[in-house]
Each structure stands twice: as structure tokens, then as C-alpha cells.
Amino acid sequence: MLSKSPELLNTIDDYIVGEKLGSGGYSDVYLCQHRVSEKEYAIKFIKKKINGRCKMHRIRQEVKVLDKINHRNIIKLYDYFEDDQHVYLVLEYITGRDLSKYYRKGPPKRSHAVGIIRQVVSALRYCHNNNIIHRDIKNGNILIDDNRRVKLTDFGLCAVKTSPTQTMSDDLGTLRYKPPEMIRRELYDEKVDIWSLGITTYVLLTGRFPFDGSDKESITKSIMSDTIDYAILSQRDISFIKSMLSREPHERLDINQIAKHEWFKCYCRKCHRRKLSSATAAAAEDPSKTSDKTGSTSHRSHRSGRSGRSGRSGKSNKSRSGRSNKSKSGKSRSRSARSRVDKSTRT
Ligand SMILES: Nc1ncnc2c1ncn2[C@@H]1O[C@H](COP(=O)(O)OP(=O)(O)O)[C@@H](O)[C@H]1O
Numbered sequence: 001m002l003s004k005s006p007e008l009l010n011t012i013d014d015y016i017v018g019e020k021l022g023s024g025g026y027s028d029v030y031l032c033q034h035r036v037s038e039k040e041y042a043i044k045f046i047k048k049k050i051n052g053r054c055k056m057h058r059i060r061q062e063v064k065v066l067d068k069i070n071h072r073n074i075i076k077l078y079d080y081f082e083d084d085q086h087v088y089l090v091l092e093y094i095t096g097r098d099l100s101k102y103y104r105k106g107p108p109k110r111s112h113a114v115g116i117i118r119q120v121v122s123a124l125r126y127c128h129n130n131n132i133i134h135r136d137i138k139n140g141n142i143l144i145d146d147n148r149r150v151k152l153t154d155f156g157l158c159a160v161k162t163s164p165t166q167t168m169s170d171d172l173g174t175l176r177y178k179p180p181e182m183i184r185r186e187l188y189d190e191k192v193d194i195w196s197l198g199i200t201t202y203v204l205l206t207g208r209f210p211f212d213g214s215d216k217e218s219i220t221k222s223i224m225s226d227t228i229d230y231a232i233l234s235q236r237d238i239s240f241i242k243s244m245l246s247r248e249p250h251e252r253l254d255i256n257q258i259a260k261h262e263w264f265k266c267y268c269r270k271c272h273r274r275k276l277s278s279a280t281a282a283a284a285e286d287p288s289k290t291s292d293k294t295g296s297t298s299h300r301s302h303r304s305g306r307s308g309r310s311g312r313s314g315k316s317n318k319s320r321s322g323r324s325n326k327s328k329s330g331k332s333r334s335r336s337a338r339s340r341v342d343k344s345t346r347t
């Protein structure tokens with residue numbers, strides 16, 4: 001019996017099931033409200049059988065890994081239980097959407113894209129350093145809230161290595177994000193996630209896939225032989241994407257090297273410079289704001305740069321994207337989500 005707390009006998013009837021938030025190959029995800037606590041969650045209804053084939057080994061792996069993980073950029077699993085048809089994962093509810101829907105109207109500003117990818121890299125670094133390979137990194141599995149806080153989700157295809165040098169051979173994942181070594185049926189390791197991260201970054205920056213086609217065959221051919229169209233990207237973007245999209249896995253950077261890539265630093269330096277110049281301009285406008293004040297601003301911007309936050313200063317940015325915002329808009333968001341639960345109640 002798959003249950004986080006078997007003694008409590010939790011079931012889906014403990015929740016009011018609301019609107020569908022999304023679906024994938026194996027599951028549907030609904031916004032749900034716990035009947036007693038009135039707290040909202042995203043519950044993933046995973047079908048135990050697909051086309052008559054039992055998927056329990058994959059589901060167990062997803063539950064086992066998510067239950068152990070503790071990282072601010074990875075979705076939190078609160079509870080899980082099962083009935084005859086489904087396993088239910090009670091997940092933290094992300095008010096925004098997944099990246100594929102969030103930026104449907106067009107790519108984000110470069111500074112936003114860098115902030116998003118930095119958080120995905122942080123999540124993936126945690127996974128790889130703990131011997132977890134995600135194996136389905138893609139825009140649809142990256143959730144983003146209204147403050148552009150990122151949560152990596154969907155560990156349904158993940159693998160846990162029993163030793164750092166272990167390789168694997170299963171052919172799975174999403175075709176357009178699939179690395180050449182998997183298509184070539186070679187043994188592979190966590191570098192498969194780096195390739196998919198490269199595809200994810202390209203899609204985020206350009207709004208299209210680097211390798212594409214009208215059917216499975218032409219997409220596969222494109223992945224194996226097409227040259228990437230970098231026309232609309234800057235030299236910095238190209239260098240970053242190339243470091244991930246090398247067809248030979250050993251030529252790809254690993255996640256720790258990716259985290260230190262110039263692409264992130266350029267952005268930080270740029271915003272640091274911007275903050276310094278705005279502080280200098282403010283001081284010029286108001287002489288009472290002397291060098292002392294400018295010094296403290298520059299100190300804050302340094303911290304802000306290092307921690308990967310965008311915005312004018314660490315402090316003001318925190319209040320924009322952090323607690324104070326939550327107390328204002330978080331409440332109204334939660335209210336509107338509740339009414340969505342009420343309106344579209346299924347059970
Ligand atoms: N915690 C969540 N909060 C909000 N939406 C979610 C959440 N989890 C999943 N979704 C939505 O549901 C979709 C499918 O979830 P996912 O876990 O990727 O399922 P699958 O394993 O079937 O692909 C996601 O792409 C996303 O749009």
C-alpha cells in the first residue's frame with residue numbers, strides 16, 4: 001500500500017477537487033482544497049495502468065525521490081495515497097503555470113530568462129549532486145509562480161544512480177528534448193539532463209525548438225544532424241547554449257560548470273553596473289545622499305547579484321518578490337483559486 005501515513009487512511013474524498021491545472025502522458029493534475037484545513041494543493045492523479053501496462057515501479061520511484069528531496073526550486077510533496085485506479089500525489093500548488101504556457105505569447109526579457117534558468121540549474125545541481133537524473137527536463141515540467149519563482153516538477157521518469165559512475169540505457173523522455181546518445185541507444189549518464197536543459201534554454205529564448213520536424217522520424221533526424229539556427233541570439237547566449245548542446249556527452253559541461261558559466265555572471269555584472277549608475281545618478285540629483293549611501297547601495301547590489309535576484313537592490317527586490325507581496329497578492333490569489341475550486345468541483 002502506497003501511503004505516506006497509512007495509519008490515517010487519507011483518501012481523495014478528503015479534498016474538494018477543482019479545476020484541471022494540467023496533464024501529461026501519465027496523469028492529470030487538479031487544484032484541490034482540503035475539506036478540513038481548507039488549504040489548497042495541486043493533486044496529481046497518476047493512472048496505475050496505461051494501455052493495460054502497470055506503471056507502479058515508475059510511480060514508486062517518483063514518490064520515493066520526491067519524498068526525500070528538499071530544495072526550494074523543486075516541487076514539495078506533502079502527502080500520497082492510492083485507490084484501485086490511481087496514486088495521488090498531494091503537491092504544493094504553484095499559482096502560475098508551466099514555462100510552456102507562461103511564455104506562450106513570446107519569449108521573456110533576457111534578464112527574466114536568466115533568472116529562470118539559474119533556478120532550474122540550482123534544482124538540477126542538487127539532483128545531480130545527489131545521484132538523481134531527472135530524464136524529462138523540459139518547459140512543461142518547469143513551473144513558475146507569479147513572482148517568477150521556479151519549481152522543477154515531474155520526477156516520473158527519474159533514475160537514481162547507485163554509484164556516481166553508473167550509466168543507464170532506457171530510452172525515454174520527450175522526443176524534442178531527447179539527447180543524441182539516447183537516440184543512438186548508447187549507455188548514458190546525467191549529461192542527458194544537460195542536453196535537455198540546452199533545448200529548454202533555447203526554447204525559452206527564441207520561442208521555438210532548435211531541432212524540429214513534422215513527425216518522429218524528421219525530428220530524430222534533425223536532432224542527429226541539423227545545425228542550430230543561432231541567428232537571433234547574442235554571442236553570450238550562443239556560448240551558453242553550445243556548452244550544453246554538444247552531440248558528444250563528454251564535450252558538454254557538467255551541472256557544476258554550467259552553474260559557474262559566464263552567461264549568469266554577465267547578467268549579474270550588468271545589473272550590478274546598472275544599480276551603481278542609478279545610485280550615482282540619485283546622488284548627483286540629491287547631494288545629501290553622499291558617498292556613504294552609495295557605498296551601502298553597491299554593497300547590497302553585490303549581494304543581490306550573487307544570490308541571483310534581479311531588481312534594484314536586494315532589499316527592495318525582496319519586498320517586490322517576497323514576503324510583503326505574498327501578504328498582499330498571495331491572499332487575493334488564494335481567494336480566487338478557492339472560488340475556482342468551488343466553481344469547478346468534480347466530486
Ligand atoms: N504543483 C503544481 N501546481 C500547478 N500546476 C501543476 C503542478 N504540477 C503539475 N502541474 C501542471 O500539470 C502538468 C502535468 O504535470 P506533470 O507532473 O508534469 O505530469 P506528467 O507526469 O503526466 O507529465 C504540468 O505541465 C503543469 O502544467
Ligand SMILES: [Mg+2]
Nearest residue numbers: 024140141154
Ligand atoms: Mg510532465
